[in-house]
Amino acid sequence: MEESKQIEEILKGFQPERENLLPALQAIQEHLGYLSRGAMEQVAHFFHLPPSEIFSIVTFYNQFRRTPPGRHPVHVCLGTACYLMGGDLVLDAFSRELQIKKGDTTEDGAFSLESTACFGCCNVAPVVKINDQIYPKMTSGKVEEVIINLRDKDKTDKNNHDEP
Amino acid sequence: MVNGFLNQSREKLEVVDQETPMPSLIIDGKEITADPGEKLLWVALRTGFYIPHLCAMKGIELPFGGCRLCLVEVDIGGRREVVPACSEPVREQMKVYTNTEKIARLRRTAFELIMSDHHIDCKNCAKRKTCELIKISSSLKWSLRPKKLRSLVRDLPIDSSHPLFTFDPMKCVKCSKCILVCQRLGHSFLDFAYRGFEMILTTFDHQPLSSLSCESCSECVNVCPTGALFHKKPGESEDG
Structure with missing residues (x-):
């Protein structure tokens, strides 16, 4: 189904009142993975709000992203415990290795980088979550290995997929 | 006034x-x-x-x-x-x-914060004659340059796509006046985006000013207290 049709379906579940704006944006992102320019325009039209205001809101909150997430979305925890244990250094390391900034996706679409606050396993801080898998006690030194392993896995998956 | x-x-x-x-x-x-x-x-x-x-x-x-x-x-x-x-x-x-002394100190700090990420270039600034920052600093005998704070002017792109005016985000003090006038006129082309120190005045998805269906009423330029939004000199071409 076309993106705009899908968004239309999602918006049907909401009244065009201001208080429903954030839940509607969340629902669209939940479904499509991100908020495209077209999606923001559609939301603006539905809520009778200027597109500039939707853009303002979407860029204000960390939870919204405007680019499609990568196949392996990297979530680096910057909650208090993880931050104190060097979570920001881990984030820097991912940013350096993947050559993207926080919130962006690599050109090949493999990885995207995000910071979040607390997965509830502070005892193994600093923590990184990739594809629902928790990487405990991360260090910047381990970052390269994690990325290489995922890239290798992608390659073998592709080969297995191509062969039969 | x-x-x-x-x-x-x-x-x-x-x-x-x-x-x-x-x-x-x-x-x-x-x-x-x-x-x-x-x-x-x-x-x-x-x-x-x-x-x-x-x-x-x-x-x-x-x-x-x-x-x-x-x-x-x-x-x-x-x-x-x-x-x-x-x-x-x-x-x-x-x-x-x-x-009061307390008020003077708080205002002075607020002014320093505004000036700390303001591109101070009065010599070449189109609004130097009407600049509110200059008026405030001279009436309170404050220096324009912050004394206690480092200058942290960000490197942001200047939008000179509009035929009549230019937007220089490095001179914007985020007063929201242009947003409010444009809103009052029923257009709302402008709004803030991002948060905290990264906040900037911009259009929907950073569209260039020329691509909007702006009627060039110039109200935003007139209301801008600084050199962030300024009229182009007559005859000035699109690229600057």
């Missing part, structure tokens, strides 16, 4: 319904009668008290209150508080202090 406010408000005073009580307050020891619901800043300005202000706009329902230059101390019922004068409605028996 202060005179202009004076006339405007006097006219308004005369049409006030006689039945509503007129709150009387004391500004720096002087007793003053004001319109009910009137904001402190405008009362002070029309009665001859100078309060620096950058983002305040008359007739705005919800004052932005972002520049923090109009901070004053108010004493109501024995409690002394620091409030922005542009958003504080007058109240009966309110005591207002517009020029």
Whole structure:
């Protein structure tokens, strides 16, 4: 189904009142993975709000992203415990290795980088979550290995997929 | 300018319904009668008290209150508080202090914060003759350059795509006046994006100004207190 049709379906579940704006944006992102320019325009039209205001809101909150997430979305925890244990250094390391900034996706679409606050396993801080898998006690030194392993896995998956 | 406010408000005073009580307050020891619901800043300005202000706009329902230059101390019922004068409605028996040492320090810091990410280039600035920052700094004898804070001017792209005016984000003080006038005219092309130090004034998805269905009323340029939005010189081409 076309993106705009899908968004239309999602918006049907909401009244065009201001208080429903954030839940509607969340629902669209939940479904499509991100908020495209077209999606923001559609939301603006539905809520009778200027597109500039939707853009303002979407860029204000960390939870919204405007680019499609990568196949392996990297979530680096910057909650208090993880931050104190060097979570920001881990984030820097991912940013350096993947050559993207926080919130962006690599050109090949493999990885995207995000910071979040607390997965509830502070005892193994600093923590990184990739594809629902928790990487405990991360260090910047381990970052390269994690990325290489995922890239290798992608390659073998592709080969297995191509062969039969 | 202060005179202009004076006339405007006097006219308004005369049409006030006689039945509503007129709150009387004391500004720096002087007793003053004001319109009910009137904001402190405008009362002070029309009665001859100078309060620096950058983002305040008359007739705005919800004052932005972002520049923090109009901070004053108010004493109501024995409690002394620091409030922005542009958003504080007058109240009966309110005591207002517009020029205490504490206020001077807070305003000075607010001004330094504004100037710390402002590209100071008055020589080449199109708005140097009408610049509110220069007016405020000279009337309070403050230097334009921050003394306590480092200068952190970001490297942001200048939008000169519009045939009539240019937007230089490095001179924007985020007063929101342009956003509010454009909104009042029913367009709302401009808004803030991002958060904290990264916040910038921009259009939907950073579209160039020329791509909007802007009617070139130039109200945003007229209301801009700094050189962030400025008219192009006649004959100046699109690329600058």
